[in-house]
Amino acid sequence: MGVTMAGSSVVYHSLMWCCSILPRWRITCYKGWTSAHFASAASYTTFHENWKVKSSKDSRHRVTKLWHVGLFRNRVFYCTSSAGAWEVPLTSERYGVQRLPFSHVSDKDLAFFEHTVPGRVITDPDMLKPFNVDWLKMVRGCSKVLLKPRISGEVSEILRYCNERNLAVTPQGGNTGLVGGSVPVFDEIILSTALMNQVISFNGVSGILVCQAGCILETLNQYVEEQEFIMPLDLGAKGSCHIGGNVATNAGGIRLLRYGSLRGTVLGLEAVLANGRVLNCLTSLRKDNTGYDLKQLFIGSEGTLGVITAVSILCPRKPKAANVAFLGCGSFAHVLETFKVCKGMLGEILSAYEFLDDECMKLVQKHLKLNNPLTGEGSPFYVLIETSGSNAGHDEEKLNNFLEQVISSGLVIAGTLATDETKIKALWALRERITEALTHDGYVYKYDISLPVEKLYDLVCDTRARLGKSAKNVVGYGHLGDGNLHLNITADSYQQTLLNAIEPFVYEWTAKYQGSISAEHGLGFKKKQHIYYSKPDEAVELMQKVKAMLDPRGILNPYKTLPTQGSH
Ligand SMILES: O=C(O)CC[C@@H](O)C(=O)O
Numbered sequence: 031m032g033v034t035m036a037g038s039s040v041v042y043h044s045l046m047w048c049c050s051i052l053p054r055w056r057i058t059c060y061k062g063w064t065s066a067h068f069a070s071a072a073s074y075t076t077f078h079e080n081w082k083v084k085s086s087k088d089s090r091h092r093v094t095k096l097w098h099v100g101l102f103r104n105r106v107f108y109c110t111s112s113a114g115a116w117e118v119p120l121t122s123e124r125y126g127v128q129r130l131p132f133s134h135v136s137d138k139d140l141a142f143f144e145h146t147v148p149g150r151v152i153t154d155p156d157m158l159k160p161f162n163v164d165w166l167k168m169v170r171g172c173s174k175v176l177l178k179p180r181i182s183g184e185v186s187e188i189l190r191y192c193n194e195r196n197l198a199v200t201p202q203g204g205n206t207g208l209v210g211g212s213v214p215v216f217d218e219i220i221l222s223t224a225l226m227n228q229v230i231s232f233n234g235v236s237g238i239l240v241c242q243a244g245c246i247l248e249t250l251n252q253y254v255e256e257q258e259f260i261m262p263l264d265l266g267a268k269g270s271c272h273i274g275g276n277v278a279t280n281a282g283g284i285r286l287l288r289y290g291s292l293r294g295t296v297l298g299l300e301a302v303l304a305n306g307r308v309l310n311c312l313t314s315l316r317k318d319n320t321g322y323d324l325k326q327l328f329i330g331s332e333g334t335l336g337v338i339t340a341v342s343i344l345c346p347r348k349p350k351a352a353n354v355a356f357l358g359c360g361s362f363a364h365v366l367e368t369f370k371v372c373k374g375m376l377g378e379i380l381s382a383y384e385f386l387d388d389e390c391m392k393l394v395q396k397h398l399k400l401n402n403p404l405t406g407e408g409s410p411f412y413v414l415i416e417t418s419g420s421n422a423g424h425d426e427e428k429l430n431n432f433l434e435q436v437i438s439s440g441l442v443i444a445g446t447l448a449t450d451e452t453k454i455k456a457l458w459a460l461r462e463r464i465t466e467a468l469t470h471d472g473y474v475y476k477y478d479i480s481l482p483v484e485k486l487y488d489l490v491c492d493t494r495a496r497l498g499k500s501a502k503n504v505v506g507y508g509h510l511g512d513g514n515l516h517l518n519i520t521a522d523s524y525q526q527t528l529l530n531a532i533e534p535f536v537y538e539w540t541a542k543y544q545g546s547i548s549a550e551h552g553l554g555f556k557k558k559q560h561i562y563y564s565k566p567d568e569a570v571e572l573m574q575k576v577k578a579m580l581d582p583r584g585i586l587n588p589y590k591t592l593p594t595q596g597s598h
Pocket residue numbers: 208266283461462465476477478508509516517518
């Protein structure tokens with residue numbers, strides 16, 4: 031048959047068999063197969079070339095030089111001039127927030143900051159603009175000072191001073207959050223971790239990395255990859271997000287299915303408390319039962335309990351073999367059934383199980399000009415399955431057996447398989463760039479929901495039915511393997527009436543099925559009032575007591591995470 035790879039031939043034979051019984055099945059295997067075999071191979075060339083043009087980092091750097099607002103591997107936005115660039119309403123005005131009685135920054139304060147972090151005090155209003163607005167351009171503060179410490183001692187000095195002076199502080203990493211947690215609401219001082227970007231140590235035996243909070247996730251991944259390890263987390267904003275911000279928000283992402291959450295992989299951290307004291311829990315031990323595990327308080331606390339300045343993190347070995355299958359399914363029930371089969375047949379090599387609906391596919395096609403690699407009419411649902419293992423032959427065999435099973439049983443109606451890195455990246459772009467495509471579609475109402483997996487897509491269907499034509503698009507995608515749905519709704523502009531139709535409907539629906547209204551993005555500013563849909567009063571009350579104990583004056587990231595007192 032002209033196919034020499036043992037692993038591929040299994041798929042090839044099964045495919046030939048499937049073609050006869052399932053005429054809709056289309057597959058491209060990029061390794062060892064020629065385009066003569068499959069009609070869809072030709073379409074891949076276009077797909078790949080498109081991807082290269084759209085994703086070229088060089089062109090991004092060129093463009094963003096004009097006015098660099100945010101550079102994300104998969105999330106980019108920029109403006110060509112500062113004049114009239116920001117039409118983002120002030121958060122305080124759009125949401126009617128009352129400023130808490132913090133002090134205002136005086137010239138004397140600025141002199142202190144200049145003394146503490148010389149040359150790293152930014153007060154130029156134009157330079158401050160991008161730090162005052164979130165990546166989604168939905169919330170905006172009006173901070174007049176940005177500080178860039180390099181070491182935890184400087185953070186300590188700053189916080190001790192701010193606490194005494196009753197000055198509010200917003201810690202900021204890469205500013206890639208999606209819930210308005212990393213930008214000020216009023217004039218809070220922005221404490222950027224951008225210059226705290228040093229690796230402290232890496233142990234090539236244990237895989238334990240100790241680094242400062244401002245290291246960029248992608249840079250860290252490249253660093254540990256050189257030593258045959260990978261970071262235990264990966265997410266769309268990897269090119270900009272800081273590891274400290276990842277830990278502070280307990281970011282999830284696409285590797286969680288395989289390596290677990292940061293609550294397990296973060297072994298230790300250093301945090302500076304509101305009063306300036308440095309809490310050094312930067313241990314690098316797998317096991318440590320000496321008292322309460324205080325680091326857990328800071329993981330996911332969104333900068334409200336302390337500023338994370340360094341982390342110790344357990345990195346897995348770099349897998350020797352990786353494969354990505356991009357499959358089309360005829361229904362969500364089939365997506366679920368495929369997942370079940372996948373877990374059973376791929377077992378330990380399964381590293382991601384992501385899904386998107388056809389509406390998402392249409393958006394990445396329309397706004398980012400990405401091509402659907404599966405030719406013919408679209409599928410209602412797409413699944414991206416990644417395997418990562420230590421033995422290419424073994425993985426291929428397992429994957430081929432799995433594909434044979436899901437094809438022959440009719441669970442999967444179209445598919446494509448990639449084994450080389452460039453092509454794997456191209457397939458991942460279809461999933462990872464949905465957020466970016468949505469921003470081109472208009473104003474986006476974002477929901478990040480955890481639900482029992484079998485209920486996951488019902489929420490999308492019910493929301494779509496409820497909103498009818500008042501929404502432009504209602505889409506569902508996410509980390510199916512983690513039971514995490516990203517429900518996104520777009521409209522031409524922000525409309526209060528549409529918001530009223532969505533909320534509290536989506537939250538009540540989620541609560542009814544014991545889901546979480548914030549699976550992996552945090553509560554930040556935008557979701558904090560809705561915490562009660564997922565946590566009992568007693569839990570919220572205890573959180574407020576912990577906050578009051580660690581930050582009695584409430585200077586750390588005010589207006590975030592916890593609901594306004596007395597609002598319930
Ligand atoms: O934009 C979103 O709603 C999700 C973003 C991110 O968590 C993802 O999984 O792509």
